[in-house]
Amino acid sequence: MSLTRIKSRWTGGMLEFRDEVTGETVNAYAPVKLFDDFTGLAIDNTNDWTVAGVNGGTAAVTAAIGGHMRLTTGGADDDDIDVASSLTWEASKFCVCEARIAMNDVAATAFCFGFADATGYAADQIAVTYNGTTLTSNAGDCAMWFMDSEGTSDMFRCAAVNNTTAGTVTAVPLATATPTNAVFHTFRVQINSAGDCAFFFDGEHIYTQLLGITTTDDLCVYVGFMNHEIAANTLDVDYIKAWQLR
Amino acid sequence: MPVTRIKSRWRGGMQEFFDYTTGETVEVNAPYKIYDDFLGLAIDNTNDWTVAAVNAGTATINAAVGGHMRLTTGIADNDDVEVASLLTFEASKHCVCEARIAQNDVTKTSFNFGFADATGYAVDLLACDYAIATLTSTAPDCAVWFQDSDATTPLYRCVAVANNVDGTVTAVPAATASPVIAEFHTYRVEINSSGDCSFFFDGDFVYTESAGITTTDDLCVYLGFINREGAANTLDVDYIRAWQLR
Numbered sequence: 001m002s003l004t005r006i007k008s009r010w011t012g013g014m015l016e017f018r019d020e021v022t023g024e025t026v027n028a029y030a031p032v033k034l035f036d037d038f039t040g041l042a043i044d045n046t047n048d049w050t051v052a053g054v055n056g057g058t059a060a061v062t063a064a065i066g067g068h069m070r071l072t073t074g075g076a077d078d079d080d081i082d083v084a085s086s087l088t089w090e091a092s093k094f095c096v097c098e099a100r101i102a103m104n105d106v107a108a109t110a111f112c113f114g115f116a117d118a119t120g121y122a123a124d125q126i127a128v129t130y131n132g133t134t135l136t137s138n139a140g141d142c143a144m145w146f147m148d149s150e151g152t153s154d155m156f157r158c159a160a161v162n163n164t165t166a167g168t169v170t171a172v173p174l175a176t177a178t179p180t181n182a183v184f185h186t187f188r189v190q191i192n193s194a195g196d197c198a199f200f201f202d203g204e205h206i207y208t209q210l211l212g213i214t215t216t217d218d219l220c221v222y223v224g225f226m227n228h229e230i231a232a233n234t235l236d237v238d239y240i241k242a243w244q245l246r
Numbered sequence: 247m248p249v250t251r252i253k254s255r256w257r258g259g260m261q262e263f264f265d266y267t268t269g270e271t272v273e274v275n276a277p278y279k280i281y282d283d284f285l286g287l288a289i290d291n292t293n294d295w296t297v298a299a300v301n302a303g304t305a306t307i308n309a310a311v312g313g314h315m316r317l318t319t320g321i322a323d324n325d326d327v328e329v330a331s332l333l334t335f336e337a338s339k340h341c342v343c344e345a346r347i348a349q350n351d352v353t354k355t356s357f358n359f360g361f362a363d364a365t366g367y368a369v370d371l372l373a374c375d376y377a378i379a380t381l382t383s384t385a386p387d388c389a390v391w392f393q394d395s396d397a398t399t400p401l402y403r404c405v406a407v408a409n410n411v412d413g414t415v416t417a418v419p420a421a422t423a424s425p426v427i428a429e430f431h432t433y434r435v436e437i438n439s440s441g442d443c444s445f446f447f448d449g450d451f452v453y454t455e456s457a458g459i460t461t462t463d464d465l466c467v468y469l470g471f472i473n474r475e476g477a478a479n480t481l482d483v484d485y486i487r488a489w490q491l492r
Contacts (some may be wrong), residue, residue: 006489011251014252015263017268029252029272029273030272030273031265031270031272031484032269032283032285032312032313034283034285044286044290044292045287046287047287047288047294058411085284085285086285086287086307086313088285088309088310088311088312088313089311092311093312173293175384204450218309218311218414244312246272246312246346
């Protein structure tokens, strides 16, 4: 018998059911919700997701147990691919998003996941990148988890950006998690009506950036993935979930 | 902190979670359910919905916060647009449907929402039309909410039709809700195994037509929208939900 420990809690006026063993939100009783477990045959980029990849980058379903979306970059350095929902989310609605993601080359790629103010950014850019110890935000507003191999130290980090002003970059301690190839983690971003952005990693609260994002901006659920070498690389996404008030 | 008042109840052998403040059914533990919050990029009229329109009418996504479907009529008087599910519902299964809808011109349009026995009707006709004080039911069997500007008095009304016999047309009192442009309301139709059709408006019970529909007819979730002037008009749908027993 598998061990789970599913409990319920009220967050933002919505009822969530979460697995305390894995940190996954199993269900949310919320007026508006988007759940994609990638159990279909293909990514529907006509009706469901905006997908933009340069140099032949793709978003495809891989038929792993449980269903995965695999993002594959082009073969050039800094080739990127963006996958996003519609801009139907907003801080005023207490929006939450969560995804389970594995990097397959932590030494030569970057990804980000969370809420952003556009469904895609310029070629060779994703919503946020991190080089050395410097965050570069291409999004005017966003609340993102990211891991960028161009950072001086490889760590899972989060940051919110409010009207082009970046908040504090906060890292998951290495003692908690070191980026490792093909290891899945659960990333969650929760924004309340004041624009406070709370970040959770594998179910654990890491940081809250107060007034972290413009509350009136329309937001999308966003995954960005970028290459940092001259060879194609992949990122696997087990699921994407998002929910908010009506 | 957002205020919701989500409670649960058992209806027809299924467990519903509903928000007392808005009348919305937030979640249902039912064997069979469909739910579209229109959060995607486009209306999938190949795989999800039957869409039929005359004179270039359309059903499209409108990327409002929370996600909307927008129906747009053609520009001629009585141009109509119909959106329907498959004919997979039946009274014997205790079927329920619910939608949140806003009319953007209450004085020059009409809409229907509920269950109907066909996914579309003849050009320039909906399942039910209502002129002055007379109902014309084109559907032999249906249970629908409607608001038709051809009526002498604009009111939200409901009716069930069983094998070409119209039931009682019942209106929401004007003191409760008069049709107002762009104002959303929640419409619910619930049919039990005896064919009794119950109608709810913003979560409040309005009327039950006993033995209101043929219990053996296959039904679809049906939304019809029709123009009553020589100019294009729009209707916004925030969500459509439907559920029943297996």
